[in-house]
Amino acid sequence: MFGTHYRIERKSVALAVAIMVVASIGGLIEIAPLFTIDETVESDPDMRVYTPLELAGRNIYMREGCYACHSQMVRTLQDEVERYGPYSLAVESRYDHPMLWGSKRTGPDLARVGGKYSDQWHTAHLNNPRDVVPQSIMPRYHWLSETGLQTKHLGDDLRALKAVGVPYTDDMIANAPSDALAQASPDSDTDELVARYGDATQVRLFDGDQRTVSEMDALVAYLQVLGKLSNAAQPAPKE
Structure with a gap:
């Protein structure tokens, strides 16, 4: 040979x-x-898109390099399924541009972190990880709570995603800045926001501070929908 x-x-x-x-x-x-x-590839006609606030949080997640330490793809290995939940399906990343599957896990996988912890936990964790996980080596992101969210270009973000197939409507694009602020301001009129994005839209003070809508609001809102945009991976209810 x-x-x-x-x-x-x-x-x-x-x-x-x-x-x-x-x-x-x-x-x-x-x-x-x-x-x-x-x-x-699976299909899910009921899959919903990111709201402008969640999309802004995703942009912050990428800006801060969170994907370098956290993957967003549960593999089919038994120990991963037992730890993180049902393994990831391709359809769940249908509206992710770019996808954030990742491969490095300095920190845990976040594909199904939505709803696992409270908003208060996420805020405390991002402000100073060691307050809630003493052994954490994650850096602090305390400035997110102190930085107001810039919403001016959110309409452009939605328009760009629409160009690659994400089903945002012209109404969603036109109202993106106001919808982002409304989602983190429960005392405001959110009827139109919910009408545009569905009853599953989470509206609340994500960072617990009603004085302003911060980058912390956006990032926590994004983390709280990871794994919740589609139900395709969830086991069918028993009859």
């Missing part, structure tokens, strides 16, 4: 052909499944 390999190495044309054959096999294995992607 090695003799054949050595002989091919001495002939540039034969070596080039062998490389192309091997690369073609690998490429075929990667590309062929894409032809049946419509049959293999």
Whole structure:
């Protein structure tokens, strides 16, 4: 076997052909499944989109590099399912541009963290992780509570996502800044917000401070919907 390999190495044309054959096999294995992607990827007609506040939180999550230490994909391994919940499905990342599956877990996976902890826990954890997890090595993000959320360009964010297939309407785009503020201001009129994004929309003071809508509000709102935009991965109720 090695003799054949050595002989091919001495002939540039034969070596080039062998490389192309091997690369073609690998490429075929990667590309062929894409032809049946419509049959293999799950669908969820009831899946909802991120609200402007949740999308702003996702942008902050990426800006602060949270994806470098936290993955968002529960694999099919038994110990992961037991720890984090049902394994992730492709449809759950349908509206994620870019996807944040990740591969490094300095911190725990966050694919199903939504609703696992209270808003107060998340706020305290982000302000100073060691207040709630003494052994944590996560850095502090205390300035998020002190920084007002910038909503001016949220409409542009929704418009860009619409261009790549996320079903935002013109009404959602036009009202993105006001909807972001309304979601973290429960005393305001939120009827139109709920009408646009559905009854599952969470409206409350995410950071516990009613004086202003902060970046902390947005990030906590985002964390609280992870794993909750779709019910496709949840086991069917027993009859």
